[in-house]
Amino acid sequence: MTMTPIQSFGAAETVTGSCHFLQLRQGPKILVDCGLFQGGAEKSSFEPFGFNPQDVDILLITHAHLDHVGRVPKLVKEGFKGRIITTRATLDLMEVVLLDSAKIMEEDFATQRKKAKRRGEESTLKEPLYTLDDVKAVFDLNIQFAQYDTPISLAKEVSATFRNAGHILGSASIQVSFLVDNQPKSVVFSGDLGSSNGLIMQPPTAVAQADALYIESTYGDRNHRSMENSLLEFKEIIQQTLKRQGNVIIPSFAIERTQEVLVLLKQMFLANELPRCKVFVDSPMAIRATRIYNQYHAELNATAQNLLATDGSIFDFPYLEYTLTGAESMQINEHESGCIIIAGSGMCTGGRILHHFKHRLWDERNSVLFVGYQAQGSLGRLLVDGAEEVHIYHEKIKVGAKISMINGFSAHADQSELLNWMSQFNQLDKVFLIHGEPDKQAAFKIAIETQLNKTVHIVQYAEEIWV
Ligand SMILES: [Zn+2]
Numbered sequence: 001m002t003m004t005p006i007q008s009f010g011a012a013e014t015v016t017g018s019c020h021f022l023q024l025r026q027g028p029k030i031l032v033d034c035g036l037f038q039g040g041a042e043k044s045s046f047e048p049f050g051f052n053p054q055d056v057d058i059l060l061i062t063h064a065h066l067d068h069v070g071r072v073p074k075l076v077k078e079g080f081k082g083r084i085i086t087t088r089a090t091l092d093l094m095e096v097v098l099l100d101s102a103k104i105m106e107e108d109f110a111t112q113r114k115k116a117k118r119r120g121e122e123s124t125l126k127e128p129l130y131t132l133d134d135v136k137a138v139f140d141l142n143i144q145f146a147q148y149d150t151p152i153s154l155a156k157e158v159s160a161t162f163r164n165a166g167h168i169l170g171s172a173s174i175q176v177s178f179l180v181d182n183q184p185k186s187v188v189f190s191g192d193l194g195s196s197n198g199l200i201m202q203p204p205t206a207v208a209q210a211d212a213l214y215i216e217s218t219y220g221d222r223n224h225r226s227m228e229n230s231l232l233e234f235k236e237i238i239q240q241t242l243k244r245q246g247n248v249i250i251p252s253f254a255i256e257r258t259q260e261v262l263v264l265l266k267q268m269f270l271a272n273e274l275p276r277c278k279v280f281v282d283s284p285m286a287i288r289a290t291r292i293y294n295q296y297h298a299e300l301n302a303t304a305q306n307l308l309a310t311d312g313s314i315f316d317f318p319y320l321e322y323t324l325t326g327a328e329s330m331q332i333n334e335h336e337s338g339c340i341i342i343a344g345s346g347m348c349t350g351g352r353i354l355h356h357f358k359h360r361l362w363d364e365r366n367s368v369l370f371v372g373y374q375a376q377g378s379l380g381r382l383l384v385d386g387a388e389e390v391h392i393y394h395e396k397i398k399v400g401a402k403i404s405m406i407n408g409f410s411a412h413a414d415q416s417e418l419l420n421w422m423s424q425f426n427q428l429d430k431v432f433l434i435h436g437e438p439d440k441q442a443a444f445k446i447a448i449e450t451q452l453n454k455t456v457h458i459v460q461y462a463e464e465i466w467v
Helices: 072-077 088-119 132-138 227-243 257-270 284-295 302-311 326-334 353-360 379-384 415-423 438-451
Strands: 005-008 020-023 029-032 058-060 083-086 142-145 152-155 158-164 172-180 183-189 209-216 248-251 278-282 320-322 339-343 367-370 389-392 395-398 402-405 427-434 455-458
Touching: 005 209, 029 172, 072 088, 072 132, 083 088, 088 132, 088 142, 088 284, 209 415, 227 248, 227 257, 227 367, 227 402, 248 353, 257 278, 257 284, 257 302, 257 320, 257 339, 278 284, 278 326, 326 353, 339 353, 353 389, 353 395, 367 379, 379 389, 379 402, 415 438, 427 438, 438 455
Parallel strands: 029 058, 058 083, 083 142, 183 209, 209 427, 248 339, 248 367, 278 320, 278 339, 367 402, 427 455
Antiparallel strands: 005 020, 020 029, 152 158, 158 172, 172 183, 389 395
């Protein structure tokens, strides 16, 4: 028997560091994603991969989030010279994401060295994980673009098919098909799956056949709150804050969430539901991402297409300003009231959002409107959990603004949507859970076993799975 091992070197019993290695016996060695470990993950991205990057022939990329692409420059730096295959939109977004990531890594490294020096010690870090030059080297490799639903040949009798995963622009589930003892086999990597009623993304495309399915389980244990309630809440907070002469600060992820928020604000504007105000997108990364969303608008859902057809643009409306430079960003401070400020980072761990907090968090007229997940330990989480004061740039700031959290805007499918996507397979043999916290995976495993009657395994780090 010639069987094929798959090993996961990330996103095993955790949500970050996606990296799955499929070693075909008589074919190429394929890596699916190469993401960064983030936010207190047990593994560090500085640790060795667990395989030799020079042995990898092909890198398939599901989507441009950092936890799926953030170690690609390290892979290249350590000897990967193979082919990269992904969608065009993912490649463009990935460039924005990796350049931003390298810049942060270089800055963090410089800060750590400076601090160590002041303590009279040697810095434990010898170099950043990667630099801007390492990122540029990624884009010099042989890159091939995948079209949704069209198989790409990887080698003789081995192919990969990308299907729209509906998670963020360009995102894909990837089916790798090959022969074992002349029998066709296929392994499907779900990537991150979007919700079936996304604000601007199309629903995930169904896949027909999998001998093994590697599926994400981020929200495997729960169903999201209804979108209608979330939309009502979103409108109400904005209208009430502007009515009391306050400002609304929206910490937002640059990719997907910012574009969704813009569409919601534009819809409010068109329906005369948005009081006169100024809306700022105050994040260079979000501005670049929005340009890419515009460029690939044909991949977005009917809501986006209708806006484009009837109003000439998907995201723009008269109140909206993009503030790219630092000087433009500082000028926002001059507006005493009546602003909606969308800025990053999404969890308030850095970026321009901090200077807006410093300037406006104390003022009771203002609102901070969270529209995405806030990880334990982040400033965003502290605020959501009700902190009465926080420290920003070493200064104590009173939390006077009204803090709200809207839970319904997830870019991930919930349990019922994941089960529904799986139920559309014509043939589905074994299910392997990746990309989820242990408690959520345990609940998801039971749901799949009882509702779909499938064999489910929770993948451990580096464990060899034979298909
Ligand atoms: Zn993602």
